[in-house]
Each structure stands twice: as C-alpha cells, then as structure tokens.
Amino acid sequence: MALETTARAGIEPQVLQPIPVQVEGNNAEIEPTGEVAADLGVEAGAHGDGPVTAEVGYDAIDAHGGAEAAGMPQLDFSTFPNQIFWLLVTLFAIYFVVSRIAMPRIGAVLAERQGTVTNDLASAEELKLRAQEAEAAYDKALADARAEANRIADETRASIQADLDAELARADEQIGAKTAESEAAIAEIRAGAMDSVRDVATDTAKAIVAAFGATADDAAIAAAVDQRVKG
Amino acid sequence: MAVETEAEEGGLVFHPLDQFIVKPLFGDGEIHWYTITNVTFWMALTILCVAGLFALGTRGRAIVPSRMQSVAELAYGFVYKMVEDVSGREGLKYFPYIFTLFLFIVFANFLGLIPTSFATTSHIAVTAVLALSVFLTVTILGFVLNGTKFLGLFWVSSAPLALRPVLAIIELISYFVRPVSHSIRLGGNIMAGHAVIKVFAGFAAIATVAPLSVIAIAAIYGLEVLVAFIQAYVFTILTCVYLKDALHPSH
Incomplete structure (x- = not known):
C-alpha cells in the first residue's frame, strides 16, 4: 500500500x-x-x-x-505590504534625521554665518568711515602744510625783496655820491688843465715871439691865447 | 539593475523586469510585511546616506563649511528656497516633510543607479504611498486651514458664470488625477530607464552589436543620472505646488 x-x-x-x-x-x-x-x-x-x-x-x-x-514585479501585490512598511520606516528615519540633526545644525550654522557676515560688513563699513576720516584729515593737514609753506615762502621772498631794495637804494646812493665826487674832481682837473694850457700857450707864444726877435706885451699875448683857446 | 542575460537555445532571452523583483534577503519563502527584503536593504542604505551626509557632514558646524557640509547646506538651501518660492512663507512650516520626501527620492534614485542594485522608487507601491500621503495631507490641510473655502479651488471665479460648472468638473477630475500622475511619473521614469538599460545590456550578448550596445548603455546611463535628479526635483516642486493650493486655494 x-x-x-x-x-x-x-x-x-x-x-x-x-x-x-x-x-x-x-x-x-x-x-x-x-x-x-x-x-x-x-x-x-x-x-x-x-x-x-x-x-x-x-x-x-x-x-x-x-x-x-x-x-x-511592480504589480505583484503580495509584496506591497512589505514595501509600504519599509518605506514608512525609512521615511520616519529620514524625518528623524532631518528634523533632529539636519535642520537644527544647518539652521544654526546659516544663522551664525549670516550674523558673522553682517557683523563683518558693519565693521568693514565702520573701518571705511574711519579710513575716510583719516583721509580727510590727511588732506587737510597737507593743504595746511602747503599753505604754511606758501606763506613762509612769500614772507621770505618779501623780506629778501625788502633787503634787496634797501641794499640797492644804498648802493645807488653811494654810486651817486661817488659819481658826483668824481665829476667834481674831473671838473677841477679840467679847470686846472685849462689854466695850464693857457699858461703854457702864453709862455710858448712869448717864447716864439721872442725868438722872432720881437717883443710883445703880455696883455696882447694873453688876449690872443684866450681867443685861441676859446676857439 | 542586474545585468544578466541568458542565451538559451541559440536565442536571446531578456529579463528586463527581473531587476525589480522583491525578494527576501535571507532564505526564501513568503514575503510578509515584516520580511527583510532587498527593499529593506536599499532603503536602509538610503537612510545611511542621508544620515551620513547630515550627521557626519555637518559635524563640524563650521562657519566656513567643509565639502560635505557644503553639499548638505546646498541641499537644504535648494529645497528651502523651493518651498519658499513656490508655497510662500507659510509653506516653510512644512519644509521638514518636503525635505524628507526630496532626500528619500533623490538618494533612492541615485542608489538605484548603482549596477546590480535595486531601485526602490521604481515600484508603484512606494511612489503611490508617497503621492497619496502628499495628496491626503494637502487635502486635509486645505479643509482644516480654509474650511469650505477650500472648495473655491474648483470654482473658477474669474471665468464666465456659465462655464464655471464645466470648469469645476474638469478641476475636480484633475485634482483627483494628481496622486496618480504624481506617483506614476516618478515610478514610471525610474522603471523605464532601468528596463531600457537592461534591454540594451541583453543585446551585448551578440558580438556584432555589442560595442553599439555598450555605447547606448553609457548614453542612457547619463540620461538616467539626469532623470534621477530631475524626477526628485519634479516630485518635490509639485508637492510645493499642491501645498500652495492648500494654503491659498483661491485662483
């Protein structure tokens, strides 16, 4: 059986x-x-x-x-409960990671970064302002210094000019004095020379006249010499 | 995406859909709801990737971020801005949920692109749960926040009065089609791409077309990388759009 x-x-x-x-x-x-x-x-x-x-x-x-x-296989309904169950498990797990780890951390990091960037920008702005102030002060100092330098240069130039003028005036004066003096001396010399010429001419004329064997009175010679000298 | 083709009895045999089979990891037998399957394994990897990126990557909490932290911040900022732009500031309350959806889909899609892996988002069971949860949440939220004014979503007050009932029917249909298109768009895209790669891989068994087949696989793989991200993006942005409807139902 x-x-x-x-x-x-x-x-x-x-x-x-x-x-x-x-x-x-x-x-x-x-x-x-x-x-x-x-x-x-x-x-x-x-x-x-x-x-x-x-x-x-x-x-x-x-x-x-x-x-x-x-x-x-997609339409094999016998595997659906399995897939759906594990999908839900996965979604909950990912949601846990996202809500407990990813969002707090990244949110905090982004906020912190935002804060840092804002702070840095603000301090950069402040530094920029200060730099502008410093630049303005520098420019002002430079302009002041330049004005001061100009003023000093002008002053110096003026004082030098004044000195120069004074010296020139004095020199002119001295030169004038010297010139006058020299002119006087020349006039004197010239007058002396004229007299000497007349004396010599008179003497010479008297001698020439005597050599010709004639006598001439002094007055006539003197008159003739005067006439000649004037001519 | 297991690349396996068997040449049987001189002909090519394609099993482009075998890669989507849900099987138990340990032993074989019936698949109960609690059975540890390849779905469990690849979803666990998804969790690990998300946890790795956000727990390890942001460990330093540095103001000047490390590379990993930059990626984590980029993902966070990307979705945050999307929610803010599309749903408005009120939508930011729901940002964690939307971010969760985005992270799951984007990591599942990319893990699915690893050769021989299992793409969890290629299954309509998964995408339907995601889409239905969005649909139900948005609908319930719409009624809780706006009461019966939420029905104004279907009553186009800017249209001529005679047209409004017709438009209301159209709006109603389109509203209920949302979860269907929302889920099938994601699942279908991922499934189709993976199946196409598998079919091309099957042709590689023929020596004469093998080089062409390999080039085609490379090209489609590149496309799939794009699709993996774009589908996650599209799913997320549509969720934001639906959320906006719930928050501001008037047209």
Missing part, C-alpha cells in the same frame, strides 16, 4: 521519508490511493520549489516561473 502510493505520486522514497512512515504507523486510517496522490500533488504545487520530481513537480515549477515572468 505504502509503496504503491509513493510510486504513483512520483516522489522518491528517500526524499520524503515521513510519508511512508506515517502511512505505516497509521495503518488503520489509510485512505484510498487516489486521494493520497492528489493531496501530495496539491501540496507540492503550493510550495512550488519542493524536492519533487516527475510531472507534478515539473508543472509546479513551470507555473511558478510563469507567474513571475508574465506580470511586472
């Missing part, structure tokens, strides 16, 4: 040991052969990948593979 059952179901005895054992142990409750075979076939088909051979097993594997190849 047991041997017949396994043979008709096409199952190797060593693979499915429990069945013959069970059949032997419950000898009294054995049911008709056909039914047992049908039961085994159904069971093998349901699992699909059991270690069965012959027609039953082959059909079962074929049916299994056919079901996978026919439709898209």
